[in-house]
Amino acid sequence: MIAFILRRIMQLVPVLLGVTLLTFLLFNLLPGNMALAILGPDASAEAIAHLQEKLGLNQPIMLRYLQWLGHVLTGDFGWSEVQAQPVLPTILQRFPVTLEIILLGQLIGVVLAVPAAVLVALRPQRWLDRLVGMLAYGAIATPRFLLGLLLILAFSVYLRLLPSTGFVPLLANVGENLRSVTLPAVTIGVLEFAVYFRVLRAEMLRNLAEDFVLAARAKGISPLRAVLRHVLRNSAVALVTVIGVGFGPLVSGAVIVESLFSLPGAGDLLVNSIYQRDAVMVQGVVVVVAATVVLVNLLVDIAHMWLDPRIQLLDG
Amino acid sequence: MTARTALRSLFRVVRRLPAGTETWLWAAVLALVAAGCYVGPFVLPLPSPEATDFANALAPIGSPGHWLGTDALGRDLLARCLYGGRVSLTVSIGAVAIGLVVGGTLGIIAGYRGGIVDACISRCLDVLFAFPGLVLALIVASYLGPSLRNVTLAIGFYTVPAYARMARAGALRVREHNFVRAAQMFGGGGWYVGARHILPNVLFLILTYAFVLIGIAMVIEAGLSFLGLGVPPPQPSWGQLIAMGKQDISDAPHIALVPGLFLFVTIAAFNRLGDILQARDG
């Protein structure tokens, strides 16, 4: 088990290095002089040259990469000229907002998906199954911003129940915070529900057909208990995997949702930094995001292996 | 020659579509949307998508002369939706085509060769996979400069690893078959076996994935456009239209919802067709 974890961590290192390299190259290799981009098209030649010198843009690219990497590893992600803020602290300040909506969204997804899947497992192939299935299908086909707009239309405009913009930090006022976060979290949660439901349903139907369920039923356990105790537990592995693997795409979703609802999260920071052509900040956000995704995938792998011992034997 | 094999595989996949009503329904939907977007503007008596008409701004659905209403500047919504569809479809299909060609080739090479080549390619794919799709497309598109070609390329950064992974898995399976061993025993070299035996069989496995991937690419493109970082105006795109409709959502929700409906239906059609095909295969 430990050997497995260690091996996985060792595989991580080149990937993380690759992530930093790709990010750096993407920003520093592409056409478009960075100093020019920062200062705008009417900047004078001297100003551009001066900024280039100041930012060290004249050195060979690998050298700049290594310098930057060195700073990053010590926690110094640099300073954003454009927004006049230190990069890493700004990102870290905004990250909890993003995390909050992602986690809440996943929670909503699970809370909706599990009962729905249990119901369907008890009564497959009936109208309920088809109805929920179609709903899930519709949810998947709807881009998040569209769904968000619909929710805003329904709950903010027509019903005037929930705010469509603005964010109250969790520590300031829990109630207000939850109110401001509800619509964004639901926007994320609905799509997650659809994905979780489909996976869970497939897993449970597959497990229902297995012998051990038949044995349990033969012992006289009611269908509900059989499903809850035996089937659900075995299907949990697949669900955990989907939740974990879904984290990456959810960051994309968070970017959209934060933009739509004007939430001060990391995604909003990313988009604004892109608007302002703040390369340093964008670089920092992307590295943090990618590294987080890689780490989350590692955790998912470990959890997966821990939950399902069979994987251990297959790992080569 | 390989292109001909590819086309043949595509035809075979399409021929295998079950003749159920649902398949025909969704295929018809797609055909209708594609026809509407690419051919419609030539055939239908529509005003230009950029023609402003302030007198008729914010007209609701069913207004005379503007079947689907107008936006805040009086531009005809139907025209804008159809032209916007062109962009969304072209970008998505283009990005998936890039993914199939580049990603498919990389994946097949990685899966068939194995060894160091596979390890290198797989590590590169892992790096690309660490970036969420939209984020990757965002930064590539914004730094290449927004244009139809660049947005397609940017989304291609997402589709290439996705397809490469599938193609690699397919190649790993196919190369164990005895017909591959037979060709090798006859003296067929690596490229020969790869192109004549591995490729056609893997293509067959991964072509069905194209549909679902197009659906995903459309969502990403719409997201990019919604954020204002996709294909730039004056070319409309569904995501863009929805973004612009957001401001008037209280007074004239149809401005955002009509393109939203187009988007939804098209994505649903691609997803559903992809699912049907995959269910057929599995």
Place this chain on the structure above:
Amino acid sequence: MHAETGVVDPLLEARALTQVFRLPAMLPFRPPRVVHAVSEVSFTLAPGACLGLVGETGCGKSTLARSIMQAPPPAAGDVLFQGQSLVTADRETRRALRRQMQYVFQDPFASLDPTWRIADLVAEPLRIAGWDGPRARVRTEEVLLAVGIDPIRYGARRPREVSGGQCQRIAVARALALSPALLICDEVVSGLDVSIQAQLLNLFVELRRSFGLAYLFISHDLGVVRHLSDRVAVMYLGRIVEIGPSDALYRRPRHPYTAALLGAVPSVSRGEAARRRLRVKLTGELPSPLAPPSGCRFRTRCPRAEARCAAETPSLLADTAGHAVACHFPLADAASADQPRPTLSLSPTRP
């Protein structure tokens, strides 16, 4: 063929052929695990003759066949085809020699690319060898007719559209395309209906007669092998334990393993049953090829095993009739009074 002695040079000769597979170790810093698939196998095959190769699943028959084809090349030992060593030959010679040996696989559908047409499948070896289109087409029709498949009706079809038996015939046709001298058939009739099996076997007999083909016929089914083969070799856990003329081997098996295998074959003939007085009962399970038993590999299941069997690996010793057995205590038969004497030397530097 030696003019003086009249002894024919063997078409195929295997000398101390050894093949191993390396599996990665279970834990880090441990040595890799080695699977001893084939260990020091030697035999000869005359032109136009048929050698049957039998044994349990996992005894190394297919691995042996593939090593002969150099796919992949053996870890040790040599393979001589028409007198030339395949192992030490350069690429050109090896390619030319390999065209004279063709391989037919077990699962007919799996050995034919489902995306290709039948005519193209049969012509594939020709095209790879550089034949031009029209010549290849003519030859394709020839071989398809030779195996009883109508090229006009079936040429444009795909493997999925024909039956298993027909597929196997097509595979054989493909193997015949380059006029090989040797056909290696790996479990080619397993998995087919018995009636189809019979048809296919008759086809093999006929092809042998028409083209003078030599066969290395691999099967786990003893009945099938007997029908076709002049000589039979029995393999166990990577070694040949008995080899000899098929009649002699079937009537008077000398190795306990062979006798056990034969004991499991249902037989209608009462005469044979009576002659098979010694019935050998097998005990235990097949040992793992990762750690084969020392000395005689069969000793863990052999009811006749003694201390000597663990200490000393028996070598193949033949009697005058060319019937060789690798056993310290071979089954004696009342009819044969011959004493075993060494015939086959296992060193690669045989004069």
